[in-house]
Amino acid sequence: MEASFELANQWKIKNNGRFSLNKGSFVSPFPSEIGTASAIATSFAPDAQLQFTDGTAVNANSLVARIHMFDVTLNNFNNFVNDFKLSKSFETINVTLGYFKAIQNISMSWLWNSYLQEVNDDNARLINVIDGTNTNLSQNGLYAYGTPFGVIAVTEIMIPQYNVSAPYANLTIEIADAFTIDASARYDLGRVDGSFAGTVQTQFDINNDGIISQPEQSVSAIDNANSTAVNYEYDYFSYSLGLNYKINKRQSLFTRISKGASAKADRILFADLNYQDGEAINSLDFIEQLEAGYKRGFNNGALYATIFHAKTSEEGGFEATSNSIIENDYKSYGIELEGFYTISNVNLRGAVTYTKAEIDSGDNEGNTPRRQPDLIYNFIPSYNFGKEKQNAIGINFVGQTKAYAQDSNELIMPGFVMINGFANIGITKSLNANISVNNIFDTIGITEVEEGSIVENQTNYVRARPLPGRSMTLGLQYKF
Structure with missing residues (x-):
């Protein structure tokens, strides 16, 4: 819903609201361990052996992956957001008063299953475990309804609701023709209500065949009888102050200082905190930023340059895959360049960002944050x-x-x-075709790695997440 009205004395009201119904699911394999078949088999029993599901033996020296399967149901992610603004423009001053309201449901069930699978990039086969008495400890590669291996959280359900109210104000002042000041302030008040639960082990006939198989003898189930209540409030004040100086019609200088925060939402759960007391938990991540820059326009293009410095806190956030709580402060500075230029039918666009980031607390103080490159860039020429x-x-x-x-x-x-x-091609006046090719050369780009080190002169296995491989999309658009 969008509505706007003009009131007396040139005051204006504008309201934007939205209500969304959201639910879904995702299933994804996570490799919790990589090892030789003999080592994986021994972890189940000293005399255990591995077999493919067709009954053939697995070579003792071949690589096997222990898979923890994300099977997540997003039960209720409904949300309501509304932004109400009251504004007025004076001769050199623009005033805006607003009230932001948001209600977000976060109800999801994490149901993990454990499998064994060969390490193979072409139709990897599932693997069963057979103990010394010839008893099958798994079923079609599944050896546990849950995750008995490792430290990943087993089964969990989260049902908190986040209710945010935030009044804010914005003021823009034009001083002469060349100088503009804008300032804004906002106060966020959040309320969190709900509960979450961990896991309990039980026997359960999952496939309803009347037999409790080996994997069904210890099934991880949601422990609703011992759920943890969540009921706390948080609040924070954020602000932004910006200055812009117009040198001439094509050049300007600007600077801005700001401070804000974000709530950790569901990432603070399962951290063994007091969820009845907002003062006792680190429910917020804060960021302070200072930036300054230069804008230059040309006849056929533009160039923007921004230098920045930021301080960020990330304390008390829970990471499911490593079952750890992240508590880091960060500081960074850098420069960003962005521009475009058109020469006849050729258009050139690009951006490059240099960031020098550093962990500013804890055991890794002085190190570079994980997954943070010094330089990221993009360049898009088109004709x-x-x-x-x-x-x-x-x-x-x-x-x-x-x-x-x-x-x-x-x-x-x-x-x-x-x-x-x-490529975008106009076939007729009304019919257009477009084709896009992602990762043309099947480049292997690693974006995440679970391991933090390797041991020299030993065989090491590294679990990594690459960019998607080459893919092509063809689309047709018809206008009538």
Whole structure:
């Protein structure tokens, strides 16, 4: 819903509201361990052996992955947001008073299952475990309804509701023709209500065949009888102050200082905190930022340069895959360059950001934050053609330099550049075709690594998340 009204004395009211019904699910494998078949088998029993589901033996020296399968149901992610504004423009001053309201449900069930699977990039096969008495400890590769191995949280359900109210004000002042000041302030008050539950082990006939199989003898179930109540409030004040100086019609200087925060929401759960007392938990992450820059326009393009410095806190957030609580402060500074230029039918766009980031607390103080490259960049040249320049072909370069896998800074993920392409062709006046190719050269770009180090002169296995491989999309658009 969107509505706007003009009141007396040139006051204006504008309201934007939205209500969304959201639910869904996702299933995704997470490799919790990689090892030889003999080592994985021994972890179940000294005399255990591994077999593929067709009954053939698994070579003792081949690699096997222990898979924890994310099976997540998003039960209720409904939300309501509304932004109400009252504004008026005076001769050199614009005033806006507003009230923001948001209600977000977060109800989801995390149901983990455990499998064994060969390490193979082409139709990897599932693997069963057979003990010394020839008893099958698994069923079609599934050896547990839950995650008995490792430290990943087993089964959990979260049902908190986040209710946010935030009055705010914005003031813009034009001083002469060249100087503009804008200032804004906002006060957020949040209320969190609900509960969450961990896991309890039980026997359960999952497939309803009347038999309690080996995996069904210890099934991880949601422990609703011992759920944890959540009922706390938080509040914070945020502000922004910006200055802009217009040198001439094509050049300007600007600077801004700001401070804000965000609530950790469901990421603060399962951290063994007092969820009845908002003062006793770190429910917020804060950021302070200072930036300054220069804008320059040309006949056929523009260039923007911004330097920045930021301080960020990330304290008390729970990470499910490592079953750990992240408590880091960060500081960073850098420069961002962005621009575009058109030469006849050729359009050039690009951006590059240099960031020098540093952990500012804890055991890893002074190190670079994990997964943070020094340089990220993109460059997009394109060519428009046709009578009305309705056709276009282009290529997109997206890349980054190397980054550390974890905060310990012992293992490096290499840099990469991914190349994408696109073409838009007008077949007729009403019919258009477009084709896009993602990752044309099937570049391997590693964005995350679970391990933080490797041991020299030993065999090491690293679990990594790469960029998606090459894919192509063809679309047709008809206007009538």
